[in-house]
Amino acid sequence: xxxxxxxxxxxxxxxxxxxxxxxxxxxxxxxxxxxxxxxxxxxxxxxxxxxxxxxxxxxxxxxxxxxxxxxxxxxxxxxxxxxxxxxxxxxxxxxxxxxxxxxxxxxxxxxxxxxxxxxxxxxxxxxxxxxxxxxxxxxxxxxxxxxxxxxxxxxxxxxxxxxxxxxxxxxxxxxxxxxxxxxxxxxxxxxxxxxxxxxxxxxxxxxxxxxxxxxxxxxxxxxxxxxxxxxxxxxxxxxxxxxx
Amino acid sequence: xxxxxxxxxxxxxxxxxxxxxxxxxxxxxxxxxxxxxxxxxxxxxxxxxxxxxxxxxxxxxxxxxxxxxxxxxxxxxxx
Ligand SMILES: [Zn+2]
Numbered sequence: 001x002x003x004x005x006x007x008x009x010x011x012x013x014x015x016x017x018x019x020x021x022x023x024x025x026x027x028x029x030x031x032x033x034x035x036x037x038x039x040x041x042x043x044x045x046x047x048x049x050x051x052x053x054x055x056x057x058x059x060x061x062x063x064x065x066x067x068x069x070x071x072x073x074x075x076x077x078x079x080x081x082x083x084x085x086x087x088x089x090x091x092x093x094x095x096x097x098x099x100x101x102x103x104x105x106x107x108x109x110x111x112x113x114x115x116x117x118x119x120x121x122x123x124x125x126x127x128x129x130x131x132x133x134x135x136x137x138x139x140x141x142x143x144x145x146x147x148x149x150x151x152x153x154x155x156x157x158x159x160x161x162x163x164x165x166x167x168x169x170x171x172x173x174x175x176x177x178x179x180x181x182x183x184x185x186x187x188x189x190x191x192x193x194x195x196x197x198x199x200x201x202x203x204x205x206x207x208x209x210x211x212x213x214x215x216x217x218x219x220x221x222x223x224x225x226x227x228x229x230x231x232x233x234x235x236x237x238x239x240x241x242x243x244x
Numbered sequence: 245x246x247x248x249x250x251x252x253x254x255x256x257x258x259x260x261x262x263x264x265x266x267x268x269x270x271x272x273x274x275x276x277x278x279x280x281x282x283x284x285x286x287x288x289x290x291x292x293x294x295x296x297x298x299x300x301x302x303x304x305x306x307x308x309x310x311x312x313x314x315x316x317x318x319x320x321x322x323x
Contacts, residue, residue: 157254
């Protein structure tokens with residue numbers, strides 16, 4: 001659908017970007033993104049997708065808001081403690097942009113639920129906080145043929161990649177899913193940067209502008225500080241994407 | 245041969261840097277995989293998620309050559 005006058009003005013600072021234009025914005029408004037996890041990564045990622053005008057954002061999280069979330073999960077306040085994250089996040093996001101349909105889903109992502117949850121999405125954002133759930137999401141994204149943006153953080157360190165097997169490695173080509181889940185220290189800014197970079201990968205992919213991190217891993221070592229982009233190769237013995 | 249191991253994050257303390265804040269110089273006897281070298285210098289390979297050299301990811305089976313600067317990154321899974 002062509003942009004309205006209001007939309008043309010609202011999105012003008014991004015449609016001016018070379019290659020984006022009204023057409024890219026219309027594509028974005030017709031897209032559906034599944035945000036897996038509404039925590040430290042999911043909050044900034046969902047905010048930037050919302051204000052950019054992604055047509056539908058599914059925010060999926062099975063957790064409730066805890067006091068220790070508030071240093072980085074800025075869609076929540078003290079008044080929201082003990083409430084489920086997904087609907088609170090969705091309500092905040094809707095206030096930012098009425099063009100966007102925000103669908104909250106209160107659900108745990110696991111091997112049995114993941115495929116159904118991500119059905120119909122153009123892109124999946126991994127904003128999760130443990131290896132096991134990430135692996136379940138990876139398997140579902142491969143089964144559905146949906147690309148996935150991966151990010152993970154701890155302390156001042158962050159990792160980011162754009163996964164679209166068989167063209168690129170999948171998550172299990174380079175992440176060991178058997179490692180135990182830990183709750184590392186995470187300053188809000190670390191999660192904020194990586195969540196924002198996830199949104200950037202999504203916007204590039206959905207509008208066809210720029211170049212994604214397909215086949216590459218971005219490593220942020222904020223303590224140094226240093227950013228590296230390294231080339232990734234598929235693991236020929238990968239249990240998830242071998243033989244695709 | 246001499247190789248250099250580097251880490252800026254969580255592995256830094258394990259690595260005991262001596263060249264600068266992040267880098268340790270290691271003298272390696274013979275030809276051996278990175279995994280063995282790491283274990284010998286007190287960095288268990290279970291604490292290393294990625295090792296990269298000149299912008300390319302290498303597996304821990306990689307056998308370093310003289311002068312390699314190898315950056316080590318820990319497993320990270322928070323969100
Ligand atoms: Zn794979």
